[in-house]
Amino acid sequence: MTDALSLTFSALADPTRRAILARLSEGEATVGQLAEPFDMTFAAVSKHLRVLEGAGLVTRGRNAQFRPARLDARPLAAASDWIGGYAQFWDDSLGALDQYLNALQQLGAPTGGAAAPLEKENDHD
Template identity: 70%
Template sequence: MATMIDDPLSRTFSALADPTRRAILARLALGSANVGDLAEPFDMSFAAVSKHLRVLEGAGLISRGRDAQYRPAMLDARPLAAASAWIDDYRKFWGDSFDALDDFLASARSKAGATKGSATDSPTEKEEAS
């Protein structure tokens, strides 16, 4: 049973989940294009590309114009800003986690170096017995 995605962020990520749609967005970042232009690099029908465009349009990632019989698609990157902001929250989390790991490893190396240095500086029991 399919569920409707009703929040903008979910629609954005759902649209971005498909590599063909990501490629279409990359192409539209260069400028507007019609279905024929967008279908050219793919081994799929115009109808299949049109379905991808409907998903992108539903997510607000593209808009469609009217130019005589053509309906050129244009990138609308505003929804990507919300997705980027959401990801940035987790980038901070991972950055903080990696910083903590760096601190732990530096501390462990320092302790290992201190233990190693003190073991080589002091005589062993065999040397003391001789």
């Protein structure tokens, strides 16, 4: 059994599925409407929708003969929370780099640009 976060990231790994989610963020759509911008069959779009449904990112309704798809963003919140947990790591890492660069500047050391060419020793020929 796969956990919900793994299912979310697996579903998001495909660019077509991400494009489908982006379209659904504008409102519900049928398979035909979702297939319009892609060079693929309705069956292929339906397969992508099944993956998104399996991850809990899409729900399908019933409206007469149509089964419009809707975005369910709740699993995206869990993915965002997981990624956001690394924000402190990046803040700390970038803060340490900033302190290091400031220390170099105070010492008068170059901190960017092209490196000065090294002089060759004993090059008197």
